[in-house]
Amino acid sequence: MLQYARPLQRVIEQLQRLPGIGPKSAQRLAFHILRCGPQSARELGEAISALPDAIGRCSICHNYTEKGICEVCSDPRREQSMLCVVGEVSDLMALERSGEYRGLYHVLGGLLSPLEGVGPGDLTTAGLLQRLEEGGVTEVILATSPSVEGDATAEHLRQLLSRYEGLSVSRIALGLPVGADLDYQDQVTVARALSGRRLMD
Amino acid sequence: MLQYARPLQRVIEQLQRLPGIGPKSAQRLAFHILRCGPQSARELGEAISALPDAIGRCSICHNYTEKGICEVCSDPRREQSMLCVVGEVSDLMALERSGEYRGLYHVLGGLLSPLEGVGPGDLTTAGLLQRLEEGGVTEVILATSPSVEGDATAEHLRQLLSRYEGLSVSRIALGLPVGADLDYQDQVTVARALSGRRLMD
Numbered sequence: 318m319l320q321y322a323r324p325l326q327r328v329i330e331q332l333q334r335l336p337g338i339g340p341k342s343a344q345r346l347a348f349h350i351l352r353c354g355p356q357s358a359r360e361l362g363e364a365i366s367a368l369p370d371a372i373g374r375c376s377i378c379h380n381y382t383e384k385g386i387c388e389v390c391s392d393p394r395r396e397q398s399m400l401c402v403v404g405e406v407s408d409l410m411a412l413e414r415s416g417e418y419r420g421l422y423h424v425l426g427g428l429l430s431p432l433e434g435v436g437p438g439d440l441t442t443a444g445l446l447q448r449l450e451e452g453g454v455t456e457v458i459l460a461t462s463p464s465v466e467g468d469a470t471a472e473h474l475r476q477l478l479s480r481y482e483g484l485s486v487s488r489i490a491l492g493l494p495v496g497a498d499l500d501y502q503d504q505v506t507v508a509r510a511l512s513g514r515r516l517m518d
Numbered sequence: 519m520l521q522y523a524r525p526l527q528r529v530i531e532q533l534q535r536l537p538g539i540g541p542k543s544a545q546r547l548a549f550h551i552l553r554c555g556p557q558s559a560r561e562l563g564e565a566i567s568a569l570p571d572a573i574g575r576c577s578i579c580h581n582y583t584e585k586g587i588c589e590v591c592s593d594p595r596r597e598q599s600m601l602c603v604v605g606e607v608s609d610l611m612a613l614e615r616s617g618e619y620r621g622l623y624h625v626l627g628g629l630l631s632p633l634e635g636v637g638p639g640d641l642t643t644a645g646l647l648q649r650l651e652e653g654g655v656t657e658v659i660l661a662t663s664p665s666v667e668g669d670a671t672a673e674h675l676r677q678l679l680s681r682y683e684g685l686s687v688s689r690i691a692l693g694l695p696v697g698a699d700l701d702y703q704d705q706v707t708v709a710r711a712l713s714g715r716r717l718m719d
Contacts, residue, residue: 319614322572322573322588323584324568324584328569334558335551345537350569351569351573355570361532361533361563362564362567363563364528364529364532364563365559365563365566366562366563366564368525368551368552369556369559371523372525372552381523381526383523405549407545410520
């Protein structure tokens with residue numbers, strides 16, 4: 318059967334390896350890149366090629382960074398006594414977008430998942446405990462997603478952290494999303510919103 | 519607000535310019551590229567960078583090709599008297615996948631669309647007429663998509679080609695797709711299937 322010219326076929330195959338990109342999308346993207354001409358193809362291609370070499374993990378919190386220590390950890394205006402534990406860097410960014418949090422982070426680099434073979438040793442838990450040993454942190458917020466994996470990870474960390482006396486360990490609130498219609502929420506969310514109810518002042 | 523490290527932000531912005539890729543997908547793709555490491559990022563990046571310089575248009579039919587003349591036009595086993603006219607190279611590939619057609623092609627490079635400012639001068643119509651002037655072609659199949667633009671383009675070409683005596687000009691059949699449920703088809707498709715009915719032998 319007729320194939321696309323080799324360089325085009327190669328781009329289509331490479332794009333298909335990306336998550337959520339099937340054969341049709343890969344073809345459409347490749348045609349778009351072709352149409353936009355050499356300069357924008359080079360801009361995109363070079364940005365992608367350079368990415369993994371340009372970006373590393375922060376040696377303290379495992380956030381992505383260009384330097385050894387990330388922007389958050391090296392910011393002295395951040396509240397140094399609070400630590401928010403998240404699964405991935407994208408979760409950290411979601412919390413930053415809320416504008417509500419001014420402390421430090423710790424990125425686990427995943428969530429516990431026996432099905433996918435992710436155990437405690439695959440996360441950056443050791444680094445987290447070391448940060449707590451060094452002192453100065455008085456509050457830890459477990460902000461893993463409210464999924465089976467996120468809940469299991471939070472519970473695992475709660476047990477690990479229980480031996481630090483005087484350390485306050487909390488879990489981000491589960492409940493109704495703002496603007497939601499109670500009638501349209503799933504029953505687990507409604508149950509969690511009920512059990513997590515707070516007294517009104 | 520906190521931004522991703524610059525090389526990461528750059529890839530996310532570049533990916534967002536591609537069709538069908540929003541901020542969330544761009545972020546997910548960038549994270550995937552990061553996780554897969556330097557080698558596969560370089561493979562993808564270099565394939566993209568090199569694409570527009572490596573691929574040109576066939577000087578006869580305007581198919582994409584690495585050489586001056588594409589694989590179809592340079593294949594002597596192809597039926598030289600039949601010409602199938604399509605809008606884009608992806609349409610040519612769809613016809614090839616059917617395995618039903620063994621003639622040559624002509625890629626218009628688009629479809630007439632007054633709304634998007636595509637007029638007859640933006641298509642490769644001149645090249646098509648020149649091929650017909652040169653002789654040897656006895657049948658032209660207009661295989662533009664059955665959309666408003668595709669139908670208008672086919673009608674425009676039919677008028678242009680009517681001055682070639684002895685040239686058979688046909689339009690690909692419109693009707694029900696194979697495996698379709700009559701009940702679920704839109705009324706225009708059903709109307710076209712009725713008006714395009716064929717005598718059974």
